[in-house]
Amino acid sequence: MTIPLFIGGIGGPELIVVFLLVILLFGADKLPKLARASGEAMGEFQKGREEIEQELEESRNKAMGTDKEVESEVETDDLETETETDSDASPA
Secondary structure, eight states: OOOOSSTTOOOHHHHHHHHHHHHHHHOTTTHHHHHHHHHHHHHHHHHHHHHHHHHHHHHHHHHHTOOHHHHHHHHHHHHHHHHHHHHHHSOO
């Protein structure tokens, strides 16, 4: 049988105790550096996750035989060609 550390979850008083322990361990001077480093690490993790998701999406598209990026580029090129043709044909 497992005994939970905090019965009922972590609430306000528990968070205050944890915060005080962090201050005692690291010191008040190093807390901003610690917070900045953890924020940068989370940002890098998120960028890596987004890159992996993008690569997975591209491989899925290639496996299905359709590449949405290529299709959208072709459509954009077609629209630009039509716009140029319309502007060339109109009298000035």
